[in-house]
Amino acid sequence: MNYQGATLMQAVRGPILLITLGTLLAVDHFGPFPFWRTWPVLIIVFGLLKLLERAVRPEVTQDAHYPGGGAS
């Protein structure tokens, strides 16, 4: 389940980034903020998604106890 959750987060990352990008551009067209001021949001969203990925993958840290396991 947890492994499944981690890959789910990974699979979801691209679409969510794409939706964010689209939203920022839409805001650029119709909203008050131009894209050149809002683009850091993309990095933040990317960071958040990475964090979530870590959060739903607790056994990765357990894996680290095994020899050869990822240290992340």
Place this chain on the structure above:
Amino acid sequence: MRRGSVIGPLILIAIGALFLMRTLVPQIQIWDLLATWWPFLLIGWGVLRLLEVAVQAAGGKPLTSNGISGGEWVLIVFICIIGSTAWAVHRHSWWSGGPWRGIVADMGENYEYTLQETTASAGKTPRVVIEAFRGNVRITGSDDTAMVRVDGRKSVRSLSQKEADDANKQTPIEVLSNGGQIVVRTNQDKANGRLRVSEDLEIVVPKGATIEGHGLYGDFDINGINGSVDITSDNAGVRLQNIGGDVRVQLDRSDIVRAVGVKGKAELRASRGDDLELDDIGGAVTATGTWSGEVDLRNLAQTVKFEGQNVEFDAVKIPGQVRLSGSDFTGNDVVGPVRVSAQARDIQLTGFTQGLDLDVDRGDIELRPAKTGVSKMEVRVRSGDVDLALPPQAKFDLKASTDRGELRNEFGAPLEAHETDNGNAGSITGAVGNGPEVHITTDRGTVTVRKAGPEDEKAANEKPEKPERAEKPEAQRVEN
């Protein structure tokens, strides 16, 4: 797993639908819509992918490792670049004047407005300046007014009623009085460059007015003015009637220039002109540029200088008519010295006097000098037949030769044909009385010299019919 995505087929369907819309419902502004709304395309794409992942996860199927592949990201980057360029262009209307302008301006609808009648008091002989505008104008001189009165219609091509209404408010017509000068200003440049504002103006001016008109695109129709007329435009049809002063017309493109009844000079220039029709001009006429359509010159009282496509032509006056149509050049009742220089034209000149200088590369020549007498003639043809019909009682001194071709002396004595090269070249020479020199040479072609018969005289006396000219519909000019 990625292969199973619905995105690829959906994109294909969307592209197909867009093109179908463009062909089936052309009034919908696909490119404008796309330039505006494309970010939602990305959002929709993301949402669809998200749903796919959710469906996969719910079905317990193995997930794709990343929701959006590298190839898709490349495509997205492209869409972003193209989309933001289109958006910037859409918003800033860089393309006013560019090649896109026509495409953008053609989208949308025409919104029509009636112009409020605007007047300015002008005196009897004002100078009326019409500042550059897009559209047609009809100017009429009136005996019983000392006012310049402007009314007409305005049309705005726009995507929305509101945009058109704004443009209409931004472009009020002004008639400004400044000393003896009246300025008619349409303010069309004040509107958003993406919109196409054009006007059909009706202007009534005092009869003594002088007109200076500037246009971008549209027709000038001027009638009954005692002053002079000066018109410059990028693309115009010009029709002038009963003008008391001089006429000067300078155009880039033109489908027709017609002037009937001008007391002064006429100076006409069109870089890419089509038809030219001049009738009853009191002053000197100069027509230069390219006139590739029908040219019809009649009743020109003073010197004429014409430069057309591969034809040049001068005369002292044209009491009769000169026509250029297709590859034909016909002249009747022309007072010379006449000079014609052409590349490929069949030339028929009848009833000309006071001398002829003719130089043609390719074309058949038919010459029937006026019955009243033969004048000095110098005719050179590179390739073409020459037919010379001389009045029976005329005096002249003839030398007509061909380097390769037949000689036909139908005039008879005292002219003599001297054939050389087994009858493939030679000359016809001889003199009647002590007359002017007539020199005719063709490098290749038959030379015929004969007595003008009754049918020639009939042809010379008969003025050619005025050609039936189908008016081109003005509304259907093509934007360039």
